[in-house]
Amino acid sequence: MKTSALFLFSKQLLAGVCGLLCALAHAGTVQVAVAANFSAPMQKIAAAFEKATGHTAVLSFGATGKFYAQIRNGAPFAVLLAADDETPARLLKDGLAVPGSTFTYATGQLALWSRRPGLVDDKGQVLRAPLPGKLAVADPRLAPYGAAALQALDKLGLLDKLRPQFVVGENIGQTFQFVKTDNAALGFVALSQIMEGGRFTAGSAWVVPATLYEPIRQEAALLKAGEDNAAAKALLQYLRGDAARQVMRAYGYEF
Incomplete structure (x- = not known):
C-alpha cells in the first residue's frame, strides 16, 4: 500500500511539473x-x-x-x-x-489636488480665490488629462485668469510630482493618482465634474x-x- 501510494504521489507530482513546464514553454x-x-x-x-x-x-x-x-x-x-x-x-x-x-x-476622471489638507474644497472654489502658489497642468498637446484640465478651466471662465500661474508637466506623472513635491500648490491630476482602494490617499481634492470636459x-x-x-x-x-x-x-x- 505504501509503495502504491508513493507511486501515485510521484505520478501526480510529475504531471504537475510537466504542466508547469508546458505553461512556461508557451509563456x-x-x-x-x-x-x-x-x-x-x-x-x-x-x-x-x-x-x-x-x-x-x-x-x-x-x-x-x-x-x-x-x-x-x-x-x-x-x-x-x-x-x-x-x-x-x-x-x-x-x-x-x-x-x-x-x-x-x-x-478616466480628472481631479484638482493638493497635498495640503483643507486647501482644495469639494466644489473647486479654491480656483476662484487667489492661489497660494503655482497650478500644475499637464501639457495639453501631449497629455489628454492636460487637455481636459484646460477645457474645464475654460468652461469655468478661469482659463485666462489662471494661465500665468501654470507650471506645465510633460505628462500627468510629472504634473503629479510637481504637486507632490510642493513645486506647485495644487494641480489637475488623474483621479487614479490620488485614489487607491476607493479612497483618497492624501491631501485634499475635488473630483472635477465630467460635464466640464470631454470624456x-x-x-x-x-x-x-x-x-x-x-x-x-x-x-x-x-x-x-x-x-x-x-x-x-x-x-x-x-x-
Whole structure:
C-alpha cells in the first residue's frame, strides 16, 4: 500500500511539473506602452496577469503623445494603453495598429489636488480665490488629462485668469510630482493618482465634474509589432476581464 501510494504521489507530482513546464514553454513577453495616469493600476494588473497566464508584461510609462511619436519611429511596443481614443485611431490610420483590436479599457476622471489638507474644497472654489502658489497642468498637446484640465478651466471662465500661474508637466506623472513635491500648490491630476482602494490617499481634492470636459476614453490597441505575439493578445483579453476591472475601479476608473 505504501509503495502504491508513493507511486501515485510521484505520478501526480510529475504531471504537475510537466504542466508547469508546458505553461512556461508557451509563456511570452509583451512590451507595453502605458499612459502615465495608468501607472499604478497597470503595475498591479501586470503582476496578476503574469501569475494567471505565465506571460510577462514589460511596462513603459509616459505621455500618450510621446508614445505616438516613438511608435511611428519604430519603437518595438506590442500594445499601447493610451490616455485617449484619438491616438489609437491615428495609429490605425497610419497602418501601425491592428484593425479591430482597439477598445476602451477605462474612462478616466480628472481631479484638482493638493497635498495640503483643507486647501482644495469639494466644489473647486479654491480656483476662484487667489492661489497660494503655482497650478500644475499637464501639457495639453501631449497629455489628454492636460487637455481636459484646460477645457474645464475654460468652461469655468478661469482659463485666462489662471494661465500665468501654470507650471506645465510633460505628462500627468510629472504634473503629479510637481504637486507632490510642493513645486506647485495644487494641480489637475488623474483621479487614479490620488485614489487607491476607493479612497483618497492624501491631501485634499475635488473630483472635477465630467460635464466640464470631454470624456477621457482610454483605448487600448494591438500594434503591428505585436500582431503575432500571443502574450500581447492575452494581455488585451485580460484587460477586459473582471480581475483587471476590479483593480481599475479601486483607482477611480469607470467603464
